[in-house]
Amino acid sequence: MTFEKLFKTDLLGKDFGKDRYLRCYRERANISKSKIDAYSNVRYLERNDHHSIKYDALSTRYSSALVLNYDLFISFYNVDTRESLACRTFMLDLSMKSVVEKYLQSMKLRRQDNIEARIIGMQAGQEFNFLYDLAELINSKGIKLAEVDLFGTELRHIAFDAKLGTTCNVLVEDRLYRAGELRNTMTMEQFERGRTQATK
Helix, strand or coil: CCCHHCCCCCCCEECCCCCCCCCCHHHHHEEHHHHHHHHHHCEECCCCCEEEEEEECCCCEEEEEEECCEEEEEEEECCCCEEEEEECCCCHHHHHHHHHHHHHHHHHHCCCCCCCEEEEEEEEECCCCCCHHHHHHHHHHHCCCEEEEEEEEEEEEEEECCCCCCEEEEEEECCCCCCCCCEECHHHHHHHHHHHHHCC
């Protein structure tokens, strides 16, 4: 099965064929960083971090990943119960894969199958073979793939809304960005160096 076929989905009633499964930040709603900081009890995810929640009025509403480039933001949302899992990972390492599998298994045990997945991140030209495993995992559980935004050339500031189950762009400077302003200038080598230093 090809990568395109694994991630082919029907978004907003359109048929996304080869190379059309990509979305971009312009198709998501915007929210200012100061607003989510002030009113929403946001949880910022670092690399290899995750946040699982069942949303209610006292819960953290947003799980956010700022400066997303070569890494990946993945969310799962149960429409019926407002339970969600948001992860930020690089190449879905074994520990994060285990977190995702355990969460999906717990959903399966409770026979709750109205779950949506969203996958955002990575840069053009980046190695993506590990995404086959992720796509197979999502497909094997019968999960609806509601949003795919992969292989851009820009930084992404993403927030997942645990109340609505949607994603939005975080306006870090509380303003809309001009064209090209979010261009990713970090090389993969610089990203790897920063990632290794962060784990020491």
